[in-house]
Amino acid sequence: MKPAPALAEGFPDLSGMRIAREPHWFRWLSAALIVLVLAAIVRAFAGGQIEWSYVSRFLTAKVILEGIVNTMVMAVLAMALGIILGIVVAVMRLSPNPVLKTVAAGYTWLFRGTPLILQLLLWFNLALVFPTIGIPGLWSARAVDVMTPFLAALLGLGINQGAYTSEVMRAGMLSVDIGQYEAAQAIGMGRLRALRRIVLPQAMRVAIPPLGNEFIGMVKATSLASVIQYPELLHNAENIYYANSRVIELLIVAGLWYLLVVSVLTPLQMLLERRFARGTLRLAR
Amino acid sequence: MTTPLVAIRSVSKSFGEFQALGNVSLDVWPGEVVCLIGASGSGKTTLLRCINQLAAIDAGGIWLDGELLGFREQGGRLHRLTERQIRRQRLKTGMVFQRFNLFPHKTALDNITEGPLQVQGRKFDEVRAEALELLRRVGLSAKADSYPAQLSGGQQQRVAIARALAMKPMLMLFDEPTSALDPELVGEVLAVMKELARSGMTMMVVTHELGFAREVADRVVYMDQGAIVEQGRASDVLGAPREQRTRAFLSAVI
Numbered sequence: 001m002k003p004a005p006a007l008a009e010g011f012p013d014l015s016g017m018r019i020a021r022e023p024h025w026f027r028w029l030s031a032a033l034i035v036l037v038l039a040a041i042v043r044a045f046a047g048g049q050i051e052w053s054y055v056s057r058f059l060t061a062k063v064i065l066e067g068i069v070n071t072m073v074m075a076v077l078a079m080a081l082g083i084i085l086g087i088v089v090a091v092m093r094l095s096p097n098p099v100l101k102t103v104a105a106g107y108t109w110l111f112r113g114t115p116l117i118l119q120l121l122l123w124f125n126l127a128l129v130f131p132t133i134g135i136p137g138l139w140s141a142r143a144v145d146v147m148t149p150f151l152a153a154l155l156g157l158g159i160n161q162g163a164y165t166s167e168v169m170r171a172g173m174l175s176v177d178i179g180q181y182e183a184a185q186a187i188g189m190g191r192l193r194a195l196r197r198i199v200l201p202q203a204m205r206v207a208i209p210p211l212g213n214e215f216i217g218m219v220k221a222t223s224l225a226s227v228i229q230y231p232e233l234l235h236n237a238e239n240i241y242y243a244n245s246r247v248i249e250l251l252i253v254a255g256l257w258y259l260l261v262v263s264v265l266t267p268l269q270m271l272l273e274r275r276f277a278r279g280t281l282r283l284a285r
Numbered sequence: 286m287t288t289p290l291v292a293i294r295s296v297s298k299s300f301g302e303f304q305a306l307g308n309v310s311l312d313v314w315p316g317e318v319v320c321l322i323g324a325s326g327s328g329k330t331t332l333l334r335c336i337n338q339l340a341a342i343d344a345g346g347i348w349l350d351g352e353l354l355g356f357r358e359q360g361g362r363l364h365r366l367t368e369r370q371i372r373r374q375r376l377k378t379g380m381v382f383q384r385f386n387l388f389p390h391k392t393a394l395d396n397i398t399e400g401p402l403q404v405q406g407r408k409f410d411e412v413r414a415e416a417l418e419l420l421r422r423v424g425l426s427a428k429a430d431s432y433p434a435q436l437s438g439g440q441q442q443r444v445a446i447a448r449a450l451a452m453k454p455m456l457m458l459f460d461e462p463t464s465a466l467d468p469e470l471v472g473e474v475l476a477v478m479k480e481l482a483r484s485g486m487t488m489m490v491v492t493h494e495l496g497f498a499r500e501v502a503d504r505v506v507y508m509d510q511g512a513i514v515e516q517g518r519a520s521d522v523l524g525a526p527r528e529q530r531t532r533a534f535l536s537a538v539i
């Protein structure tokens with residue numbers, strides 16, 4: 001064996017030397033500045049015209065708690081409706097059938113193209129268009145009786161959500177390699193079975209972060225249903241301040257509850273993501 | 286008198302203006318291993334896809350096991366079969382893809398049992414036992430619970446072969462099963478295919494592995510520009526090609 005050639009002189013041995021800590025002057029300065037600004041804001045609110053005792057008293061008032069339950073019930077049901085519609089519409093859009101494609105595109109166009117609050121008002125006031133609704137000869141009822149605030153809110157929020165969710169689901173399905181679909185066909189699966197067993201589970205992995213986003217949006221969008229008398233959180237908070245005139249205090253109560261709910265949702269989303277990440281490298285050990 | 290398992294007669298297939306297959310005819314006999322070779326774009330993949338009806342042919346006919354594929358003859362006309370009938374016919378073939386196409390959200394074992402359980406509606410215990418046996422056969426007993434991302438390319442392709450075999454096809458179609466693999470992984474996949482060939486499976490294999498073709502193929506078919514240019518025993522086509530185009534192709538790949 002040949003000996004290794006001698007190394008050139010003039011390059012000192014740096015091993016064992018510590019790397020000095022950087023001072024990060026700017027980070028300290030900016031953090032201090034932000035703390036100051038926050039303190040000023042807190043001080044302003046503390047000394048402002050807010051009766052904090054009202055906030056803590058109404059935070060757990062029965063009407064407020066009922067409101068938050070109604071908000072969550074509506075958000076979950078409307079989101080479920082939105083996801084079901086979204087999947088159906090996304091599948092229709094990706095189908096080779098031009099009729100289905102057009103219907104799906106039209107749905108998305110219509111419900112994404114008009115304000116949600118307008119759609120809620122339209123559903124709620126459906127009785128003005130159709131005084132009675134039903135199946136001719138079988139069943140009919142007065143629309144005012146059927147179209148309760150609950151149903152109007154569910155339809156308005158859910159159908160609107162479906163238009164957005166369909167795009168999320170479509171993006172998820174497009175992210176699945178075409179080879180997956182062909183492999184499913186090659187083992188004899190039909191279109192729908194391949195979709196359900198092979199494509200959708202993989203599409204969900206991509207779709208869940210944006211769906212989590214959409215659900216957080218939905219929790220807050222339920223507050224729009226206050227205009228059609230659905231007794232959700234904001235509506236109930238409003239009813240209280242109509243009576244006692246503690247407007248800001250009750251708005252703060254509602255705001256704190258929305259913040260709390262949304263904060264709990266984020267870790268839930270991470271659990272779901274992990275569930276659908278099965279088999280991906282990030283989990284591979 | 287035996288009949289060919291696959292009979293391809295005057296098949297043409299175009300994508301828009303471009304003709305990918307032109308007037309192709311070929312027989313594949315039961316138990317035979319046919320290797321398809323040819324330059325990129327010569328229509329090898331398209332031919333396999335027409336046989337398992339991932340692509341529909343424009344003209345001609347393909348018979349599998351004596352049954353016309355994709356159409357029904359009635360009153361002097363051809364009527365397209367329904368999706369359902371096509372799926373039933375497709376079950377007679379197994380397909381192995383260049384890029385494996387395993388289902389990434391399912392373990393190796395679940396990839397294999399998916400078809401028999403979901404499509405054929407067979408019993409879990411029996412299907413599972415068969416799947417484990419198939420995994421043993423492709424040398425992956427230890428990997429039953431691994432996800433595709435945890436397997437090497439060669440292992441993934443062997444699972445893919447097991448997945449196709451689980452449906453008990455009469456014909457196996459391989460589309461360049463080793464060309465996405467690192468060179469040191471090619472051998473393990475070819476070994477599985479050799480074993481399969483010895484067991485009497487009828488196989489159509491698109492491949493650039495001429496050594497494999499020489500050793501295993503009963504017949505080698507050379508395709509160019511959507512047509513079969515030359516075919517015959519492997520030693521003849523690969524050793525002493527008659528056609529100028531075959532010679533040019535072989536000298537380019539070797």
Ligand SMILES: Nc1ncnc2c1ncn2[C@@H]1O[C@H](COP(=O)(O)OP(=O)(O)OP(=O)(O)O)[C@@H](O)[C@H]1O
Binds near residue numbers: 323
């Ligand atoms: N879906 C498609 N749409 C349009 N053209 C296509 C399609 N599939 C294949 N082709 C064309 O048909 C021709 C034959 O393709 P094919 O995939 O059968 O070739 P091949 O022999 O398998 O080539 P390779 O060795 O590169 O895999 C190619 O020129 C290709 O561009």
Ligand SMILES: [Mg+2]
Binds near residue numbers: 329330331460461
């Ligand atoms: Mg090809």
